[in-house]
Structure formats: C-alpha cells, structure tokens
Amino acid sequence: MKSSDYYERAKMLMPGGVSSPVRAIRPYPFYTTGAAGSRLTTADGTDLIDCCLGFGPLILGHAHPGIREAIERQLASGWLYGTPTPLEIELAGLIVGDHPGLEMIRFVSSGSEATMSAIRLARGYTGKKDIVKVEGGFHGAHDAVLVKAGSGATTLGIPNSAGVLPELVEHTRQVPFNNPEALETLLSANDDIAAFILEPVMGNVGLILPDEGYLAAVREITAAHDVLLIFDEVITGYRVGIGGAQAAYGVKPDLSTFGKIIGGGLPIGAFGGRREIMEMIAPLGPVYQAGTFSGNPLSLAAGIATIRHLHAHSDLYRRMDEAARAIEEAIPRSGRGSFVRLGSMFKHYFRPEVPRDYREVQECDTTAFGKFWKGMLDAGVFLPASQFETNFLSAVHTNQDVDQIIAAYVTCLSE
Numbered sequence: 383m384k385s386s387d388y389y390e391r392a393k394m395l396m397p398g399g400v401s402s403p404v405r406a407i408r409p410y411p412f413y414t415t416g417a418a419g420s421r422l423t424t425a426d427g428t429d430l431i432d433c434c435l436g437f438g439p440l441i442l443g444h445a446h447p448g449i450r451e452a453i454e455r456q457l458a459s460g461w462l463y464g465t466p467t468p469l470e471i472e473l474a475g476l477i478v479g480d481h482p483g484l485e486m487i488r489f490v491s492s493g494s495e496a497t498m499s500a501i502r503l504a505r506g507y508t509g510k511k512d513i514v515k516v517e518g519g520f521h522g523a524h525d526a527v528l529v530k531a532g533s534g535a536t537t538l539g540i541p542n543s544a545g546v547l548p549e550l551v552e553h554t555r556q557v558p559f560n561n562p563e564a565l566e567t568l569l570s571a572n573d574d575i576a577a578f579i580l581e582p583v584m585g586n587v588g589l590i591l592p593d594e595g596y597l598a599a600v601r602e603i604t605a606a607h608d609v610l611l612i613f614d615e616v617i618t619g620y621r622v623g624i625g626g627a628q629a630a631y632g633v634k635p636d637l638s639t640f641g642k643i644i645g646g647g648l649p650i651g652a653f654g655g656r657r658e659i660m661e662m663i664a665p666l667g668p669v670y671q672a673g674t675f676s677g678n679p680l681s682l683a684a685g686i687a688t689i690r691h692l693h694a695h696s697d698l699y700r701r702m703d704e705a706a707r708a709i710e711e712a713i714p715r716s717g718r719g720s721f722v723r724l725g726s727m728f729k730h731y732f733r734p735e736v737p738r739d740y741r742e743v744q745e746c747d748t749t750a751f752g753k754f755w756k757g758m759l760d761a762g763v764f765l766p767a768s769q770f771e772t773n774f775l776s777a778v779h780t781n782q783d784v785d786q787i788i789a790a791y792v793t794c795l796s797e
C-alpha cells in the first residue's frame with residue numbers, strides 16, 4: 383500500500399489520521415516503513431534524509447547498533463517490573479552529574495508529564511498560584527501551558543486550546559522572550575508567582591536564541607522575587623551539548639525538565655532540581671506525582687546507552703556543529719529569508735531578519751515555507767513540516783547527506 387492508501391484508512395479511524403497533530407502533513411502524510419542511520423524509508427519506496435529525527439530524540443540516528451543492543455539486552459530480561467531498578471540509579475546519576483542545576487531527579491514518561499509535574503512541584507513548594515511562561519514557548523499538551531503555545535498549536539492556529547478552563551489559565555502569565563524588562567515588570571506587580579518556565583533556547587517556534595545576557599538576567603530577576611526558575615530542556619538537554627543549555631550558558635535553574643534524547647528514542651521524561659525542592663515530592667513530601675510506566679526499563683537502557691555514547695565520543699558535538707555550519711554557510715542569502723543555528727539545530731525563516739520572539743516569528747511567510755518544504759521533500763530531505771519547528775542533524779549524517787541537504791536548500795530557496 384502507498385501512503386495515500388494508508389491515509390484513507392487512517393483518517394476514518396483516528397482524528398486527522400494521526401496520533402499527534404504535528405504529523406498531519408497536507409494533503410496526506412508519508413508513511414514510514416523503516417529507518418536506519420540518517421534515513422527514513424517510506425511506503426512509497428522513497429528514501430529520505432531525516433532532519434526531523436523524531437522531533438529531536440535521535441541524536442545518534444535511527445536504529446543505532448549500540449542503542450539497539452542495549453534495548454535488546456534489556457528486552458530479554460523483561461520490560462516492566464513495577465519496582466525500582468538499578469537502571470534508574472545509573473541514568474539518574476548520569477543526568478544529575480551532567481547538569482549544574484540538578485541534585486535529584488524523577489523519571490516520568492514524556493516531556494509533557496515532566497513540565498506538568500515541575501509546575502505542580504513549584505506551586506507546592508512555594509505555596510504560590512501563578513506561573514509565567516514565554517509567548518510561543520511549548521511545554522507539552524497539558525492545560526496550564528496551552529496558552530500562546532508554540533509547535534503544532536501555533537502551526538494549526540490553536541495556540542490557546544478549546545477545552546482549557548479560563549479560570550485555570552488565568553494563572554498562566556506570559557512574557558515575550560528576550561525581554562527581561564517585561565519579566566521584571568510582571569514579577570514586581572504580582573507577588574503570587576510560583577515559577578517562570580521557559581525553553582532556554584526556543585525550539586518550538588523554529589529556533590530562537592537567547593540574546594547575550596538574557597538567561598543570566600532572568601536568573602537574577604526570578605531570584606530577587608523569590609520565583610523559581612524552570613528550564614525546560616526537553617529539546618536542549620544533550621542536544622546543545624552535555625549539560626544542556628544550563629551548562630552552555632552558565633545559568634543554574636531551580637528546576638529542569640527533560641525528555642527526548644535522555645530516552646534514546648524511547649518514551650521518557652524527567653524533572654529535577656535542588657534537593658530541598660525535590661524532597662517535596664511524594665513519598666517524601668506532600669506534592670503527589672506517580673506513573674505506571676515511569677522509569678520503564680527499556681527507555682532507561684536506551685537512555686543510558688545514548689548518554690554513555692555521547693560521553694565516550696566527545697568529538698561528536700563538534701562534528702555535528704561543523705556539518706550544520708556547512709549548511710549555514712552554503713544557504714543563499716536572498717534578502718527574503720534568514721537563517722539561525724545553534725550546534726546541530728538550525729532553521730531557515732521566511733522573514734528577512736531572524737526573529738527574536740513570538741511576535742516576530744509570526745511574521746514569517748508560511749505559504750512560502752509550505753512550498754519550500756515540499757520542494758525539499760521532493761529533493762529527498764525531510765524537514766519538520768512547519769515554519770515553527772526546529773531542524774536537527776544527528777551524529778550519523780554523512781558528508782554526502784550534508785551535500786545533498788545543501789544542494790536541496792540551494793535549489794529550493796532560489797525557486
């Protein structure tokens with residue numbers, strides 16, 4: 383069967399034919415039947431260079447032999463126990479050891495669960511009600527953060543979801559990214575704010591980098607107002623380097639959330655932070671949080687193998703950086719578009735200047751992006767299908783892949 387046939391069946395069974403709205407590519411998504419290294423194979427018999435990588439987790443590419451072996455080894459010993467395992471101590475030790483802002487961590491099953499739990503913990507610890515997020519920031523699909531949310535919510539024009547109670551989201555305040563003054567003003571005017579949650583590098587509105595000094599400024603402002611600072615490192619954790627954005631920018635948050643890479647491509651999430659705050663979580667404290675699949679052995683095994691590989695091959699970040707820089711340097715400068723990159727994350731915007739916040743990113747020409755995206759796909763390169771998602775390279779994209787990506791960009795941007 384071809385993708386179009388699969389889609390005809392899928393749309394009768396699942397809303398939009400998909401399990402997550404970001405996959406609802408028009409007129410129909412391609413269906414993947416296999417993957418290896420940097421490539422996806424589709425039901426239509428095409429072979430695509432993958433710059434989506436499962437929306438970020440697959441930093442070592444698809445079906446990496448070392449990760450596969452770790453999963454298979456664990457598979458032979460069972461895949462769910464309902465008890466603690468030595469594996470979770472090992473992964474906790476690695477992640478806590480790598481991140482300056484962590485003393486303790488708890489594993490959950492997705493990034494959404496991680497931010498939901500971190501926000502509850504911040505409220506439980508401080509006894510305060512409101513939270514502040516960044517306009518266009520995306521922290522998963524739960525009620526408190528579906529306000530001016532990026533990612534698929536922005537792509538589909540529903541950044542404020544129906545079904546979320548107004549009396550709940552009135553406790554979610556917003557500030558623009560890269561604007562410490564707006565944060566200072568808000569925190570000065572309101573003494574009932576538990577936490578400020580942000581992606582230190584915005585990865586769900588394309589890619590927006592923090593201005594020099596912005597993250598240090600939000601650290602100072604939140605501390606001065608007794609507001610917890612939560613870094614959502616679901617994308618940036620082990621992507622911008624070992625230690626995530628908190629190490630790269632030298633700013634220590636009170637709480638951090640993780641997902642994606644720490645599970646090596648299997649479902650996972652985690653949140654962690656200062657011991658005194660984390661000890662408020664059940665069973666030690668009064669903030670409840672639990673999950674049947676939390677710390678599931680397969681995800682832990684894949685995560686440990688991934689992180690150990692990243693530790694053992696420290697040149698890998700430099701090589702990904704060089705590959706992505708080659709793309710950056712080869713992109714034609716048309717005056718209509720702009721390009722931004724951080725390590726292996728990159729994005730071309732259909733806006734003359736690189737956006738600095740959500741308002742600016744919404745000025746992008748999404749019609750032009752749609753045509754460009756289709757051209758890239760026809761040229762054999764799969765980018766996330768939205769102007770408001772980030773592209774990724776893996777450690778296994780070859781020089782040949784990079785050359786093909788560059789050729790596709792040059793052709794599609796000059797059309």
Ligand code: PMP
Pocket residue numbers: 437491492493494495497520521522523533581585586614615616617641642650651
């Ligand atoms: N936070 C950020 C920064 C994310 O990018 C995402 C997902 N793209 C999430 C949270 C939610 O993670 P999940 O999809 O695993 O629930």
